[in-house]
Amino acid sequence: MTMTDDQLISILRDSGYKVTPQRLAICNYVLSSKEHPTAEHIHSEIVKKHPAISLNTIYQTMDMLIDLGLVQEMRFSGSSSRFDSNTSVHVNIICQKCSKIQDFESEGIRELWSRILAEMNVEPVGQRLDVYVLCDECKR
């Protein structure tokens, strides 16, 4: 979910989180990324502007974003967690070979998913919809 610095700052302050340059940099990167990055990946990006940033701060900031409901953590076998800033109902298309993750989102899917929920008769507090595939590049 992309937003302006001012919007982000309001959200953090309203929830009692202090605004630091590290947080702003991490949030801006993660919330605008479509790559479902790992903590290591986020760190390697942020360290360019904040050379002393620690991996721990990345994890703590992810915990904050999860607490704020702005990010979802996805765990996998054999690889580290990916962080998804798309919190709307959508499908993650995940390549089994190269681990690339692409979102698929549409009104049609939201409608079909809501019908599935209706059939199950549950009140969801979240969901994770993964489809495992071989992506076009890995199929070759």
Next chain:
Amino acid sequence: MTMTDDQLISILRDSGYKVTPQRLAICNYVLSSKEHPTAEHIHSEIVKKHPAISLNTIYQTMDMLIDLGLVQEMRFSGSSSRFDSNTSVHVNIICQKCSKIQDFESEGIRELWSRILAEMNVEPVGQRLDVYVLCDECKR
């Protein structure tokens, strides 16, 4: 997926896996369980009949079952992996509080899911459909 010992033995032999008493016990337990058990949970069950069984053997047998396509591993934040022997298209209804997992499966859901796949235009090799809820007991 429940099956007879003979069916199971055939599958193992056909794939070049040896048939051992430990494997039979683990497979029978896991393939008939609806609980999405953890490795520890499986171990605590099998150790009753095989007192020397190691946790390592549980993990190795799970790898085998995953290789055979009979089991799917589900990783989570803050808790250990759960192993799901229901490999058909279904939704895992997962309580955020007590971590109980219940399958929901129906012709309607398979139909709706196939329409989602059609819209995405992908050839899935698998999927993981999680809905996070508060179960009836935890809601009280």
Next chain:
DNA sequence: TTACAAATCGTATTTGTTACTAACTAGTAA
């Protein structure tokens, strides 16, 4: 029966994540 590849058990190691702590800093209110 024998030979050998594979499986098991027990343990060591790895790895991703979490916990801890001293130093630092954002926010607040004189």
Next chain:
DNA sequence: TTACTAGTTAGTAACAAATACGATTTGTAA
């Protein structure tokens, strides 16, 4: 501006689940 304080950071230690390793045992095909 200044001083205070609770929250944040960086660095590192600790943790736990999962994986790798190696000696011994076992299943299976000759």
